[in-house]
Amino acid sequence: MLKQTRSPTVHRIYQEFIEEYPTVEALAEADREELIEIIQPLGLYNYRADAFIEIGERTADGGLPEDEDLLSDLPQVGPYVLNATLCFGFGEERPIMDTNVERIYSRVFQNSGVDEFDEGDFWELAECMLPEREARQYNLGLLDFGYSICTHSSPSCDECFASEYCGYYQNRDDG
DNA sequence: CTCCTGTATT
DNA sequence: AATACCGGAG
Numbered sequence: 180m181l182k183q184t185r186s187p188t189v190h191r192i193y194q195e196f197i198e199e200y201p202t203v204e205a206l207a208e209a210d211r212e213e214l215i216e217i218i219q220p221l222g223l224y225n226y227r228a229d230a231f232i233e234i235g236e237r238t239a240d241g242g243l244p245e246d247e248d249l250l251s252d253l254p255q256v257g258p259y260v261l262n263a264t265l266c267f268g269f270g271e272e273r274p275i276m277d278t279n280v281e282r283i284y285s286r287v288f289q290n291s292g293v294d295e296f297d298e299g300d301f302w303e304l305a306e307c308m309l310p311e312r313e314a315r316q317y318n319l320g321l322l323d324f325g326y327s328i329c330t331h332s333s334p335s336c337d338e339c340f341a342s343e344y345c346g347y348y349q350n351r352d353d354g
Numbered sequence: 355c356t357c358c359t360g361t362a363t364t
Numbered sequence: 365a366a367t368a369c370c371g372g373a374g
Contacts, residue, residue, distance in 0.1 A: 181359045188358085188372060222370030226361080257361045277359045322359055331357065332374075 182260070184221050186326065192220055203242060206235025230255040245269050258302070263318075272314040274305035279325030284308070286329060289346030 180189045180196075196217050200206045206214075214228045221227065234243075234253050243264070244250055250261055259277050266273040281301055310317050328335045334347075342348040 183358055183360055183370080185358050185373070220371065222358095222372075223360090224370070226369060230361095255361060259360060263359070275359075278357080279359060318359095325359085 180218070180221055180227070182255075183223065188221060192217060200231070200235075203235045204239045206231050207239040209235065226255060243268070266315055266318055270315065272309065272312070273318075274302070274309045274314070275318045275321070276302050276305040277322075279329075280305060280321055282331060283321060283325050283329045286334075286347035287341060287345050290350055291346050 180193070199217060200209055200214070209232055211228050211232065214231060215224050218224050218227055218231075230253075234255075237253065238244065245265070247261065247265065250256055250264060256264075259275065262273040262275050265271040266275065284301070284304055328339050336342050336345070336348045336351070339345065339348070
């Protein structure tokens with residue numbers, strides 16, 4: 180649900196969604212129109228509805244697999260959703276990389292000597308940055324940080340713990 | 355107008 | 365690399 184969708188928007192519909200479809204079995208038997216009616220405010224609802232139902236159908240027997248390859252085979256499961264599911268859902272020590280994490284690392288490492296990487300290298304960077312333990316806590320902290328402090332526009336650098344060594348803040352124009 | 359806890363297709 | 369999918373918030 181969080182793909183290209185802000186968390187407050189997801190929060191608004193999540194309660195109704197989970198009450199209507201508490202299990203993958205329920206999703207497998209969902210009426211497509213009713214499902215769309217609930218998730219419509221998220222946008223991307225056609226893809227999402229089809230994916231929810233297909234994932235339900237394919238995992239109703241046994242629930243969501245914890246296996247990396249089986250998860251990746253499911254519709255609309257790319258690198259981000261795969262790692263987010265394994266980390267947040269199943270407690271594996273996995274990095275995440277999305278537009279928030281990309282923005283945070285790009286700022287912190289700006290003009291630091293490690294500020295030039297392509298998309299593939301961002302995942303490599305995320306792997307390097309992952310602490311030895313508590314990946315889940317670290318990743319959630321990263322997302323909260325990107326949402327509340329290191330925002331896309333007008334970040335709250337005056338409240339940021341990292342401003343002392345952040346390349347973005349250190350290179351800013353005014354004082 | 356751009357962007358958001360992206361993915362699949364071209 | 366570019367685009368479609370999509371509503372909602374800034």
